[in-house]
Amino acid sequence: MLTTSRLSFRHFTPTDLDLLYCEIYSHPQVAGALSPTGTMSLQQTDFLLHRRLQHWQQHGFGAWALIHKPDQQLVGHCGLHYLETDGGNPSEVELTYTLHPAYWRQGLATEAAQAVLHWGFATLKLDQIVAVTGPENIASQRVMQKLGMKYEKTMSYNGTKVLYYTIPATEFDKKPTR
Numbered sequence: 001m002l003t004t005s006r007l008s009f010r011h012f013t014p015t016d017l018d019l020l021y022c023e024i025y026s027h028p029q030v031a032g033a034l035s036p037t038g039t040m041s042l043q044q045t046d047f048l049l050h051r052r053l054q055h056w057q058q059h060g061f062g063a064w065a066l067i068h069k070p071d072q073q074l075v076g077h078c079g080l081h082y083l084e085t086d087g088g089n090p091s092e093v094e095l096t097y098t099l100h101p102a103y104w105r106q107g108l109a110t111e112a113a114q115a116v117l118h119w120g121f122a123t124l125k126l127d128q129i130v131a132v133t134g135p136e137n138i139a140s141q142r143v144m145q146k147l148g149m150k151y152e153k154t155m156s157y158n159g160t161k162v163l164y165y166t167i168p169a170t171e172f173d174k175k176p177t178r
């Protein structure tokens with residue numbers, strides 16, 4: 001399990017669905033970033049959650065549930081999964097993160113993502129990690145930039161225009177964030 005000074009990481013379980021949907025993914029600003037339609041239903045959240053659980057089973061890595069240590073609340077997700085693009089390289093591993101809006105702008109996404117990049121490079125021995133986000137998602141771009149990821153191109157991701165950032169293992173500071 002990963003840990004940072006303010007966050008602990010655990011595996012998701014199907015019982016996380018209601019909280020994940022009601023508190024986090026149904027929030028308009030979160031849904032706007034996660035879904036091309038700008039909304040997330042309970043069924044879509046359930047599909048996402050099960051896809052995450054399956055990814056762990058199939059590949060031995062995936063997205064973690066984030067627990068905020070001070071109040072022990074589930075506050076979002078952060079992890080790694082294979083980037084699913086039409087015609088893209090299926091071996092690319094993508095960094096993913098989302099936080100409960102009440103916990104934004106406290107440096108938590110950057111803290112979680114730093115620990116996940118360290119895990120990806122030091123434990124999973126990945127050569128490179130990529131991330132994609134919409135051109136209007138400044139918060140997500142800032143997280144990527146603060147991690148040392150570099151903008152490479154603009155591409156289509158599931159029919160949506162996204163900015164594509166990368167970081168090779170050789171450019172990541174391998175000290176874990178604590």
Ligand SMILES: CC(C)(COP(=O)(O)OP(=O)(O)OC[C@H]1O[C@@H](n2cnc3c(N)ncnc32)[C@H](O)[C@@H]1OP(=O)(O)O)[C@@H](O)C(=O)NCCC(=O)NCCS
Binds near residue numbers: 029105110
């Ligand atoms: C993207 C997201 C995870 C960032 O979480 P966060 O914990 O607020 O991020 P951090 O506090 O680590 O902030 C990282 C940087 O982004 C900046 N930032 C955060 N929110 C911002 C906003 N709305 N507009 C501009 N900059 C923003 C912070 O100021 C910080 O930069 P700085 O240190 O130079 O000031 C969060 O906004 C979120 O969950 N958004 C909805 C879902 C989403 O977009 N997921 C990613 C899909 S690609």
